[in-house]
Amino acid sequence: MKKQPVQWLLSAASVGIAGIILTQSYGTAVAETNTDRFVQTPEQKVTTRQIAALLDRSHYLNQPLDSQTGGEVLSMYIDSLDPNHTLFLQSDVDEFTEKYADEFGARLKRGDLSAGVDVYERYRQRSDEYFAMASEMLKTDIDLTGDETIVLDRENLNHFEDKDAQRDYWERQLKFQLMSITLGQEDEKAKEQVFLENPDITRGQDLVRNDERTPSEILQNRLSRQQERLERRKDDEIMEGILNMAMLTYDPHSNYYAPIQATEMEIQSSLQLEGIGVSIRPDRKNPDYTRIVTLVDGGPAAKTGQVKPNDLIIGVAQDGETMTDVVGWSTREIVALIRGKRGTAVTVKLRQPNTPDASARTVTIVRDIIEQEESGVKQRVVEVQRPDIDETPKRIGVLEVPSFYLNYRARRNGEEYRSVSIDTAEALKALNKEDIDGLVVDMRNNPGGSLDEVAKMLGFFIKSGPMVQIRDNRGNIQVYRDNDGGEQLYDGKMAVITNLASASASEIFAAAIQDYGRGLVVGSTTTGKGTAQIQLNNLALGSAALTQRKFYRVTGGSTQNKGVVPDVELVNIYDDATFGERSQKKSLPWDTIRTAPYKPEGKFTSDTLETLNQQSKIRQETNPQFVYLSTLNDIRDMEDEQKPILLDIDSRRDKMQLIEKRSLEAENKRLIATGEKPYANWDIYQAAMDAKFEERSQMKADERPELPEDEAFIKEAAYIMLSADAEETLSPEEKL
Template sequence: MRSKPTQLVLSAAAFGVAGIVFTHSYTSAVAADQTAFVATPEQRLTTRQVAALLDRGHYSNRRFDEAMGQKVLDMYFNRLDPNHTLFLQSDIDELTEKYGSTFANRLKKGDLSASQEIFKRYTQRSNEYYNFAKQFLTKDINLYRNDSVVLDREDAPRFKTAAEQKTYWERQLTLQVINLTLGQEEDKARDELYRQHPELTKGNDLILGEDRSPQEILLNRLQRQQEQLERITSDEIMESVLNSATLTYDPHSNYYAPVQSVEMQVQSNLQLEGIGVSIRPYRKNPDYTQIVTLVDGGPAAKSGKVQPNDLILAVAKDGEVLQDVVGWSTREVVALIRGKRGTDVTVKVKQPNSPDAAARTIVLTRDVIEQEDAGVSQRVITVTPDGSSQPKRIGVLEIPSFYLNYRARRSGQNYRSVSIDTQNALTELNKQNIDGLVVDLRNNPGGSLDEVAKMLGLFIKEGPLVQIRDNRGNVQVYQDEDGGKQLYSGDLVVIVNKASASASEIFAAAVQDYGRGLVVGSTTTGKGTAQVQLDSLALGSATLTQRKFYRITGGSTQNKGVVPDIELVNIYQGAEFSERDQKNAMAWDTIKTSPYKPEGRFTSNTLATLNQQSKIRQTINPQFVYLDTLNKIRDMEDDKKSVTLNIAERRAHQKQVELRTLDAENARRTALGKKPYASWTEHQAAVEALFEERSRMKTDERPKLPESEAFVIEAAKIMLDANKLKQP
């Protein structure tokens, strides 16, 4: 069996499905398959294909043998029950004894019976939890206990007895009730503030008016989750076990069931086939899915019948009977409403606070929608260097990902790509006589290797850009061979953070190694592997790690990431999502340097001076002081530590966190000449109103958040400082 590689992807992780814009879908197995556990021929073939790919094609050259099968089984248990609260140790022992030695061989034969039986046990244990929770939540609950609970049990042993397990469930549910009770206290205080001062809502409907008890809310939430479990399809069960297999090899080899596969293409191509709406759970009642915005020119907007804020009650695809979707997750709603271009979908919607009798049933024809807001954006800001009265014009390029519409390129159509969009943006910025350029790669997850190479060619004269090594030790060097052409040759600074990954790291590393510009921010993700996307599987698609990339100096970015020349406040301090935090991450190593000629050089003394100057500015900049304080406040919450189950103690702790956060916000406002908030409730009201206001704007129309813009301004000042230090 051979799967045709269609593209080389350098993305940070699997893309989520939660609704952005409805897109093309595939028909998946009906929910009844989840209880029947009868794999289809296509599912069995897909399983054999993925097992063969791992056995023969992964970069690590590790065979998919009995020992690896045991590791996959362990991963499967942990992915189903990551917090070790559902499976008993006896379940693990029994199922491992039964299937551990044969698990890999079964998958290689396309036999899903073992994984299906394990999923059935998972469903049984989950339902035991839901049933226990329902009984527990219908009784009076003591919120003034003397014990505690640890929420993060990922590294904890599984429970040996059901009694031990239920004791934990009781404590965990008690804490949820405590947290909901405290949350309701805040919500009611905020509702009262809105009633007294409606101007704080900025015209948004922000009054929750929640009259359910915390126990009722939690019961409703758990009922939704239990119903979602019952609707899990056999495709999703297959996805779970095959992803367990791929992730046992490394964190970036993934299997995508059909719905997930489409979402990955959407994220890479920036082109959708759908009705053109963005959705989210309704804030007043998550049982409902709310339409937040309409995409200009999309079918929903053109119809004139769909409105922002509409709640989706039911969906019918391709002429089928309307299906009630109240209580469904956004992922399920998205999967149901997607379909091919030119096909019809029927949605039943109503405005909030209106009776169901006022609902509107609308038939929409799906069409292609371009995600214009998702690509490269450009602007010019004015920054005055320290010790100068002469403002400088600084260009800013914001690059959300290294995207490429592969399908359109293959078919010979006009297509979008990050290098084309960047070339156009740089041409416009050059016309504006900018004094320097900031390239913002914060939160950029990566994308196409070809695109990052083309991007670098716009900034670097010529020479090697990145080295790629395959599992046989062969090294390929991507070169810029345009005879020294540079579309932009001026001063340059690149901003990165912990969420900058893969292709972003290649770009930043090359700029740093050539001395072409400065890299500022915080150490990047450390994702230094390349995946082949395989889209010829019987069902869905997969990414398989087959190469590793290296800087032109010979060192990998894998695990270590790119360390910035100048450190800025790390807004992700303590967050565990970098490569260094992942299970089965591949190791850092080195290969030979590829000969290259640096275009510039920043000496250690220069970098030390720039760091010192920036650190001084950060300690007095209200935005950086605020962000640094938030890091310290976040350290007060740690799911790995015991949490008291006494509501009075939790309330006191929460008040302390709120007070410190309010003090940080008011210190920032005072430093900026703004009026401090009188209370935590007023502060939260302002944050909520701002969020609602921004959520209804297009991405490129939203004003820059000051705490985010501070990084751009500081990066520009560092670049201007460096320019002064270079001058004789």
């Protein structure tokens, strides 16, 4: 396989290590603005110029950051702050458009964020107006009955023309939120009564919140937390919002990450972090608190012996600094405080639930590198037996690939490192020893990752030839090839499972397996992310991912927008209208280039695929898990947020009870079909689900039992694979 000088990134959220730096300044003269809170630093100015130069000169589209594009950036930024068009008035939008649209791009080129900050301060002002109105309104008795309606999804509607219309919507929005909280409380109290009457159902967990707050108090607390977080937003985060929208104006996968978020992206890529080794989430009983869920075995926190699961984090202090009270903070904010460089110390203030603040203890922990072993490739063997066909069960290897990860930093430093190809090679060797009858590669929810890694992975399955084509913005085409002389780590039957959340590198993998006739692709059409990004990690602040390449199948067709269409369709659990490349703003179009000469290893004829689809459809229509998932899709479609919803709690309760009734019927139908006991009512069902998922959340990933609805896809893929026979390979002459 040909080595490439640059690591290209193929993922829904592109990550990695590479980079260039551009510091060209621009001297366009533009009017200044008054921004009291935000004082731009020299590093922020340099970063802004760098991002502007990258977009102006280096993006795949070759689209200059001129006055027209700058106006589009401004419009995108306004929409990002107010996607539902409820905070900015139309006069605000008109004012900013007239004042800044023509010069927004020029400002960015000279490192000036003041126009974007001006928009942000108006957003903060309008938000404060909303919070103040809501606070006053929540002090009154609000009638939750009547014949008013509300449209929840206003993305395609205009901004309000005046404050009266805006306030009317805000009041309706608060009324809807109160209705939802009230109905949620009714459900919660019914569940808690089940816990009290049936303690066995809790699985030994404390799941009774006993929340005595009124719906108005709950909503007020929620809004207060939102306002406090808005006030705590740092200047780097404001800069991130502006620059990220500038990049997203070019395509959905060019992104800017402020320093905190850049660290998160590197962690996702390397499966490695520098921290204390805990997983956290908002406390179930009181979301103002953040709870430690699990500790990493052998991690810094576990080694202290003083940190326990279920501890609430109430304060964090950097080494030698004052303790910061983090009650009411988001988990992202707390993570940002806790993480830091290896060898440095952080002090956390902890207490157990249901104990007074006076019982809190402080623990100082030295940060270290923690390997996220659970996040990598996993393999296992399942047995499947087709009725009336197989005399004995078939042994099927399952390869679960969560992403195309690679620890770039460790590799660059010459250290031992993890990558998806290394882990997959070990997994395939282990599965080959198991004498398997076929292999199912599970690419569901795989967001992509490293281009080098997907190319190496394909080499394990394909004899030789081109695997993917890459075109740059100048039209130059590069072909990644497998030139290992026909060596394969696995040469048996195989199927690849995809869904709408399978993106980028996982689409390259599925497309190549499909084009070579090496195996079947089953599931749902993939995301359609057919672009490659370079990661820029040596900006003055943070990092960026810039789209500079587009990739194509060996057949010449792009996966961009269209995605990879499976050979055999399985139930789609995602909403096509809101998920995937086809629903993104500014997504690049589908197109084609020339075919790269290649020799398929087999071919599944149209008659074969038609038969396999017919057989699978019959099985899906009778399989309790697929029937259940299909029914949930129908139930999901009962709610359309683009249509008016009646603001009457009795009507809303009836609608929710109908949804609950149908959901319970769907659950009980699959339980009865699988020989399990059905739930007596909705409250018992919800209580049991709460207990089940709370228990699962505290398990390590490799200890959690497979969910039956997930396992149904594995078994169906195996049935399809075992029933399929590819015809002989086409000759090279037929394909050239």
